[in-house]
Amino acid sequence: MKLNPLENQILKAIQKCEGVSRKALAEMTGLSQATITNITKMLLEHHYVVEGDRVGNGMGRKEVLLYLNPEKFRFLGIDIGGYRIRFALADNLMRITHEREYLVDEFDGEADVIERVLEKIEQFLSESELNPDDLDGIGIGVTGIVDRSMQRILNIPNLNAWGELDIVSRLNRRFDCPVYLDESGRTMALAEKIEGKAKDVEDFINVHVAYGIVAGIFINGQLLRGANNVGGLLGHITADEEAGRCSCGNYGCLENIVTYPMIEDAYKRQGGQLESIAEAYRINDKIAFDVCIASGKAIGIALSNVINLFNPQVIYLGGPVFEHLPIIFEETKRTILLRANRYAAVDMQLEHSSFGDKQGMIGALTLVRNSLIG
Incomplete structure (x- = not known):
C-alpha cells in the first residue's frame, strides 16, 4: 500500500517521537486536529501504528500515545554487487526475517536482466510467504554508478549487461510500493550512521x-x-x-x-x-x-x-x-x-x-526505511 505525502509526514513524526499524542502531532506538523484524526485513524486501521499508554499533565482528559508498529512494516533490501546479488526482508526494527543470495552468473545471457531480477524477487517473496502487496518499500544498493535524480543504474563494473538500467520504474510497475536506488557505498554509510556505531x-x-x-x-x-x-x-x-x-x-x-x-x-x-x-x-x-x-x-x-x-x-x-x-x-x-x-x-x-558480511543488505534496507519513515 502506498501512502500519500501527508500520511508519510505523520508516520515519520510518530517514528521520531517514540510515543506521541494526536494533539502533539498537530502542533509539530501544523496540520489541523481533524486532519490528524483522520490520518491516524487510517494508520491504525491498517496497523501502521498502535495505541499505547494514556498520559496527562494532571489537568483534563488523558491523551493516548501513538507508536509505530514494528510488526507491520516489511521492507525488501536488494544488494547488487559485481559478484552476487542478495535479497533481504526486514521489519521496521531492521530485524532480517529472510535472506537469499544469487551469483550474478545466474543472470548472464538474459535478454532482459531486469525481468530476471523481477522473477527472482517474486520467487524470494514466495519462499518467504509474503504477499507482494504487503511490501511497504524496496531499497536497492548498487556497487556502481547511479543517476540518483533519474533513479537509474548507469554502470556496474564487470557487468556490461547492467548498464543504463531503469530498474526502479520496472519495479514500481510490478510492485505496489515505493522503490529507492542509491550507490552501495552511500547506503552502507547511511546504515552505519543510522543503525550502527x-x-x-x-x-x-x-x-x-x-x-x-x-x-x-x-x-x-x-x-x-x-x-x-x-x-x-x-x-x-x-x-x-x-x-x-x-x-x-x-x-x-x-x-x-x-x-x-x-x-x-x-x-x-x-x-x-x-x-x-x-x-x-x-x-x-x-x-x-x-x-x-x-x-x-x-x-x-x-x-x-x-x-x-x-x-x-x-x-x-x-x-x-x-x-x-x-x-x-x-x-x-x-x-x-x-x-x-x-x-x-x-x-x-x-x-x-558494524554489520560484517550483511553490510550491503542492511544498507539497502536502511535506504528504504529511512526514505519512507525516517
Missing part, C-alpha cells in the same frame, strides 16, 4: 572492500554526494600505475590491487600453492603474509590521502578482505599512522564496521 559521529568515512571498493563519506552529519553524485570513488584513486588496466578504463586504480580477487591473484602469481589466500594466512604462509602486508599498505596510503582531505573522526572498515585477512586491517592502521598528516590523524579512530 556512527549514530553520534558527525565526520566519518565507511569503506567496504570485497570484489570492489566502495566508500561513503559523512561531513558535518551530511552524506557527501558530489556534483554528479559520484563522490566517494575510493577504489579509483590511482595507487600504482604498474598495476594494469582497471574495469573503469583507467590504469593503476586501488581497486585493481586490493579487492579480494586481486589479492588472491597476487598470492597465486607469487607462487602460493593453497586454494585460497585465507587458508594460507591461517597457517602462517609467508607468501600470504607478504601479500597481505602489501595490500594493507596500499589501502593505508590511499586512506591517508583521504584523511588529509576530510579530517574524519572515524574510518570504519568492512568487507571480507578485513574479516578473513585481519592483518590487512592492522597494516592499514600502521600505514595511516606513518603516512597521514599528524594533525589530521591525531584523534582519528580506525574501527571495524
Whole structure:
C-alpha cells in the first residue's frame, strides 16, 4: 500500500517521537486536529501504528500515545554487487526475517536482466510467504554508478549487461510500493550512521572492500554526494600505475590491487600453492603474509590521502578482505599512522564496521526505511 505525502509526514513524526499524542502531532506538523484524526485513524486501521499508554499533565482528559508498529512494516533490501546479488526482508526494527543470495552468473545471457531480477524477487517473496502487496518499500544498493535524480543504474563494473538500467520504474510497475536506488557505498554509510556505531559521529568515512571498493563519506552529519553524485570513488584513486588496466578504463586504480580477487591473484602469481589466500594466512604462509602486508599498505596510503582531505573522526572498515585477512586491517592502521598528516590523524579512530558480511543488505534496507519513515 502506498501512502500519500501527508500520511508519510505523520508516520515519520510518530517514528521520531517514540510515543506521541494526536494533539502533539498537530502542533509539530501544523496540520489541523481533524486532519490528524483522520490520518491516524487510517494508520491504525491498517496497523501502521498502535495505541499505547494514556498520559496527562494532571489537568483534563488523558491523551493516548501513538507508536509505530514494528510488526507491520516489511521492507525488501536488494544488494547488487559485481559478484552476487542478495535479497533481504526486514521489519521496521531492521530485524532480517529472510535472506537469499544469487551469483550474478545466474543472470548472464538474459535478454532482459531486469525481468530476471523481477522473477527472482517474486520467487524470494514466495519462499518467504509474503504477499507482494504487503511490501511497504524496496531499497536497492548498487556497487556502481547511479543517476540518483533519474533513479537509474548507469554502470556496474564487470557487468556490461547492467548498464543504463531503469530498474526502479520496472519495479514500481510490478510492485505496489515505493522503490529507492542509491550507490552501495552511500547506503552502507547511511546504515552505519543510522543503525550502527556512527549514530553520534558527525565526520566519518565507511569503506567496504570485497570484489570492489566502495566508500561513503559523512561531513558535518551530511552524506557527501558530489556534483554528479559520484563522490566517494575510493577504489579509483590511482595507487600504482604498474598495476594494469582497471574495469573503469583507467590504469593503476586501488581497486585493481586490493579487492579480494586481486589479492588472491597476487598470492597465486607469487607462487602460493593453497586454494585460497585465507587458508594460507591461517597457517602462517609467508607468501600470504607478504601479500597481505602489501595490500594493507596500499589501502593505508590511499586512506591517508583521504584523511588529509576530510579530517574524519572515524574510518570504519568492512568487507571480507578485513574479516578473513585481519592483518590487512592492522597494516592499514600502521600505514595511516606513518603516512597521514599528524594533525589530521591525531584523534582519528580506525574501527571495524558494524554489520560484517550483511553490510550491503542492511544498507539497502536502511535506504528504504529511512526514505519512507525516517
